[in-house]
Amino acid sequence: MSVTAVHSLWTTTAAEGIDKIQAPKIEYAQLAPVLIVLGAAVVGILLEAFVPRKGRYYAQLFLSVVALAAAFAAVVALAAGGYGSTKAHLAAMGAIAVDGPALFLQGVILLTSVVAVFTFAERRLDPVSHGARIDSFAAEGASVPGSEGEKAAVKAGFTTTEVFPIMMFAVAGMLVFPAANDLLTLFIALEVFSLPLYLLCALARRKRLMSQEAAVKYFLLGAFSSAFLLFGVALLYGYAGSVSYARIAAVVDGSVGTVDPVLADTMGNDALLLIGGAMILMGLLFKVGAVPFHMWTPDVYQGAPTPVTGFMAAATKVAAFGALLRLLYVVLPGLRWDFRPVMFGVAILTMLFGAVVAITQTDIKRLLAYSSIAHAGFILAGVIAMSDDGISSVLFYLAAYSFVTVGAFAVVTLVRDAGGEATHLSKWAGLGRRSPLVAAVFAVFLLAFAGIPLTSGFSGKFAVFKAAADGGAGALVVVGVISSAIAAFFYIRVIVLMFFSEPKADGPTVAVPSPLTMATIGVGVAVTLVLGLAPQYFLDLASQAGVFVR
Amino acid sequence: MNPVNYLYLAALLFTIGAAGVLIRRNAIVVFMCVELMLNACNLAFVAFSRMHGNLDGQIIAFFTMVVAAAEVVVGLAIIVSVFRSRHSASVDDASLMKL
Numbered sequence: 001m002s003v004t005a006v007h008s009l010w011t012t013t014a015a016e017g018i019d020k021i022q023a024p025k026i027e028y029a030q031l032a033p034v035l036i037v038l039g040a041a042v043v044g045i046l047l048e049a050f051v052p053r054k055g056r057y058y059a060q061l062f063l064s065v066v067a068l069a070a071a072f073a074a075v076v077a078l079a080a081g082g083y084g085s086t087k088a089h090l091a092a093m094g095a096i097a098v099d100g101p102a103l104f105l106q107g108v109i110l111l112t113s114v115v116a117v118f119t120f121a122e123r124r125l126d127p128v129s130h131g132a133r134i135d136s137f138a139a140e141g142a143s144v145p146g147s148e149g150e151k152a153a154v155k156a157g158f159t160t161t162e163v164f165p166i167m168m169f170a171v172a173g174m175l176v177f178p179a180a181n182d183l184l185t186l187f188i189a190l191e192v193f194s195l196p197l198y199l200l201c202a203l204a205r206r207k208r209l210m211s212q213e214a215a216v217k218y219f220l221l222g223a224f225s226s227a228f229l230l231f232g233v234a235l236l237y238g239y240a241g242s243v244s245y246a247r248i249a250a251v252v253d254g255s256v257g258t259v260d261p262v263l264a265d266t267m268g269n270d271a272l273l274l275i276g277g278a279m280i281l282m283g284l285l286f287k288v289g290a291v292p293f294h295m296w297t298p299d300v301y302q303g304a305p306t307p308v309t310g311f312m313a314a315a316t317k318v319a320a321f322g323a324l325l326r327l328l329y330v331v332l333p334g335l336r337w338d339f340r341p342v343m344f345g346v347a348i349l350t351m352l353f354g355a356v357v358a359i360t361q362t363d364i365k366r367l368l369a370y371s372s373i374a375h376a377g378f379i380l381a382g383v384i385a386m387s388d389d390g391i392s393s394v395l396f397y398l399a400a401y402s403f404v405t406v407g408a409f410a411v412v413t414l415v416r417d418a419g420g421e422a423t424h425l426s427k428w429a430g431l432g433r434r435s436p437l438v439a440a441v442f443a444v445f446l447l448a449f450a451g452i453p454l455t456s457g458f459s460g461k462f463a464v465f466k467a468a469a470d471g472g473a474g475a476l477v478v479v480g481v482i483s484s485a486i487a488a489f490f491y492i493r494v495i496v497l498m499f500f501s502e503p504k505a506d507g508p509t510v511a512v513p514s515p516l517t518m519a520t521i522g523v524g525v526a527v528t529l530v531l532g533l534a535p536q537y538f539l540d541l542a543s544q545a546g547v548f549v550r
Numbered sequence: 551m552n553p554v555n556y557l558y559l560a561a562l563l564f565t566i567g568a569a570g571v572l573i574r575r576n577a578i579v580v581f582m583c584v585e586l587m588l589n590a591c592n593l594a595f596v597a598f599s600r601m602h603g604n605l606d607g608q609i610i611a612f613f614t615m616v617v618a619a620a621e622v623v624v625g626l627a628i629i630v631s632v633f634r635s636r637h638s639a640s641v642d643d644a645s646l647m648k649l
């Protein structure tokens with residue numbers, strides 16, 4: 001295109017009078033889940049400004065739970081209205097997909113967030129200090145740990161109720177992430193859910209130095225990885241001349257009818273496509289915590305406040321795998337022979353590394369972090385299958401895994417000593433004698449992580465490995481089963497530690513939580529058992545939802 | 551001038567930024583390097599936009615700027631709070647959680 005022709009793009013309208021700009025058509029009803037949550041986040045910020053300090057906690061908790069429930073109702077209504085199957089289409093000018101996988105994952109994210117909000121709101125674990133009940137979050141995030149300012153804030157009974165709206169912003173981003181249908185929306189959604197998570201990580205009430213350190217690591221590495229993702233977006237834009245998934249997929253397939261002469265330079269350039277695709281994959285694999293992009297996971301999981309760890313371990317993984325699935329199945333299926341070997345390697349490394357390194361861990365939160373890395377590997381095995389079964393098994397696995405994760409981290413918040421949560425494994429010795437119920441519940445979660453039959457972990461793993469084997473990834477299944485066996489070793493070791501060793505005299509106490517945390521743990525156990533004993537209905541649901549719109 | 555040269559410049563800036571993130575030890579400088587990477591992306595978007603003759607890339611550049619600004623807000627808040635509690639912004643000092 002000549003210089004004048006390009007120049008005319010933004011000069012002719014001024015010279016010839018302004019053309020009418022078509023207003024974009026936005027389907028508000030179909031975007032309702034996202035809009036409700038975003039609206040609640042904005043209202044939550046206003047509540048911080050206008051509601052007196054005493055009432056804020058209740059107002060925020062009420063608003064968050066109602067908004068999440070309403071958004072879930074909207075998702076169910078959309079799915080019941082056929083948007084998950086026959087009426088699946090692209091909303092908001094092609095920016096957001098309303099289809100089966102998007103609605104399924106949005107439902108899972110919303111339900112996980114509801115139970116995670118309960119753990120955020122838990123205020124009975126610590127004794128009442130200075131006449132105020134306290135939660136897991138810093139009295140005043142801006143005060144320096146150990147300073148006079150912090151003591152004054154604690155004495156005044158401050159609590160950081162901002163965590164609720166911050167979390168709602170994160171949830172809104174996560175809802176958009178698996179539904180994003182162009183690369184710009186993908187990037188914006190990534191940032192919208194990442195930035196609040198960085199802040200939440202820094203807000204622990206106890207061990208604040210560790211919490212801030214976790215936030216700084218998460219932030220720097222997260223920003224680094226999103227810069228890679230953005231450069232990948234730029235290269236794919238250069239390759240296809242558009243950021244829309246459908247357009248890029250068409251260019252990759254070579255099914256674009258008329259090739260614009262200006263595009264001929266870049267459109268045939270596979271270097272742009274391959275490097276760009278790889279960089280976007282890097283950004284997404286960072287978010288799911290796959291080896292070699294897993295470095296942040298253990299530190300961030302350990303340092304962040306435990307309710308936040310549970311929330312991001314579950315919901316981030318669901319959202320990021322949703323986006324990864326859509327990218328690989330909608331945009332890059334034409335490239336599958338190029339990325340499959342790479343993803344094979346990543347999946348094998350992730351499964352083995354997570355399982356082997358978890359054995360050496362002595363901190364329960366780090367152990368769960370490495371276990372989440374191993375699980376990311378198992379899910380990747382399903383992603384690589386590149387079949388309908390692959391999609392539906394991954395959806396099912398994510399649903400099963402997220403509730404177990406939130407529940408397990410909720411149990412971690414209960415085991416406490418003078419310094420807050422007692423996360424060192426040696427402190428958990430003999431927990432089964434001291435508090436059989438809590439230990440038994442945790443044992444159920446560990447068995448689900450290990451994939452023992454009759455738990456949701458088994459149904460999920462079976463579905464994923466079956467899809468992978470059918471999809472021609474038999475080697476992955478072998479490695480997956482081996483690393484499951486390795487992983488089972490350290491899960492069982494924790495169970496043995498809890499039930500078959502003598503409790504120490506100075507061991508931790510088990511706090512009696514409010515009904516909020518009880519509900520989180522109860523839902524976790526219930527989902528684990530239901531998906532383990534009678535998975536068929538949910539497997540069917542996942543397989544009905546397993547078709548992407550293009 | 552051939553717009554492809556701007557792409558080479560963008561790739562170069564991105565590489566300088568990435569190398570800076572890996573090499574530098576001050577959290578603020580690391581963060582500035584990340585910003586450099588984002589700006590390299592912007593340059594690539596604008597150059598591609600010029601090559602393709604559509605405006606998508608220029609619009610995306612605006613979005614990237616806003617995201618970068620939001621990232622500065624969150625990042626500086628975190629880095630400053632760490633600096634105030636440790637009196638150091640070195641990423642090497644932040645090692646409470648090593649194995």
